[in-house]
């Protein structure tokens with residue numbers, strides 16, 4: 001079936017039909033299309049186009065269509081151009097001639113925006129829940145080893161000792177911002193486009209606020225041309241999805257490294273790793289590698305839609321049909337990655353002795369020593385030089401911090417008093433970092449507890 005045809009002498013060619021049809025992917029909007037059309041039938045009644053009986057028959061027919069759509073044969077043999085066309089054909093089959101009135105004063109241009117917004121609103125809610133589940137798994141992993149110490153890195157070189165929960169809370173903050181981005185994207189998605197017509201505004205006096213209320217939209221769009229031309233609500237979601245995937249990708253990269261033989265801190269569960277067909281000893285972090293890989297794919301979806309919209313003359317152009325596949329794909333890959341990451345976090349065991357030894361064997365205490373000297377009155381630049389010389393001397397003679405003690409340190413330089421020598425233990429230096437946001441044990445315990453409360457508030 002077609003929703004047009006009067007001005008054509010022949011129908012579309014087979015190659016054009018094949019090329020332009022979108023039913024194979026936009027069928028995903030069926031439930032949204034039905035819901036939007038039921039609300040529109042009620043709007044038509046309020047505008048005096050349908051009587052109560054006609055509206056009742058149409059709304060009921062839509063209910064049966066939705067129920068039928070769950071059967072495997074629903075799409076069998078369908079050659080409709082898109083989901084909106086298919087739904088109207090089915091409506092005619094169910095409700096008869098009255099179905100011809102359903103498209104009064106409505107355009108597919110606004111309908112496609114409406115359906116996408118309804119679909120995306122639900123998808124954002126689902127994503128936000130999966131995101132909260134993943135963040136909760138991060139907190140559980142922090143709480144399993146609240147006192148573990150790891151070397152923090154810059155340039156992938158051991159930098160300063162931090163608490164394991166402090167490291168995980170860094171990611172918690174990134175994902176908390178992602179959650180805000182999704183909430184923001186939801187707010188911009190949650191706007192009623194209906195009433196805009198094809199581009200100039202509907203020619204029928206619909207009460208747009210009543211339709212908005214019916215469909216749970218917070219507000220109505222303010223310009224009909226904007227509705228037909230705009231896809232930035234979808235871009236907002238894709239940006240939030242891409243940023244979340246980038247963050248997941250960084251977690252994945254960290255944990256691929258930390259679980260390698262070279263680091264050896266972490267053991268990933270058997271359930272989230274795979275073996276090699278040739279090398280019997282292998283236990284590979286494929287789950288994390290796929291998350292990292294999919295982050296490229298989701299970011300590609302963002303660019304895909306940005307490039308589609310760039311340079312389109314106002315208002316609707318058929319190019320815009322290309323919005324859906326990247327949108328659907330990004331949503332699916334993100335949901336899958338959040339679930340996967342959560343399962344990995346639940347499977348992880350930290351071998352706490354290994355990162356602690358890594359911290360102890362390197363000079364992650366150097367900054368603690370220099371800052372202690374500065375607190376005791378040595379100008380920081382001189383303190384930095386002095387500790388630098390201590391590290392150089394140690395590196396030459398193969399000494400680690402534990403090979404020094406109060407006596408040998410003060411022989412090296414009298415500025416190193418016995419209380420400064422205590423800082424040769426990486427656990428001691430952290431105690432000087434009780435500043436809010438720092439890795440001081442007290443500050444971290446408070447941040448961890450507060451993160452749990454923040455997560456509870458994020459849940460609907």
Ligand code: ARG
Nearest residue numbers: 022082108109112318320321
């Ligand atoms: N399938 C189309 C889309 O997704 C629906 C809108 C078609 N409108 C049109 N004027 N051809 O964009």
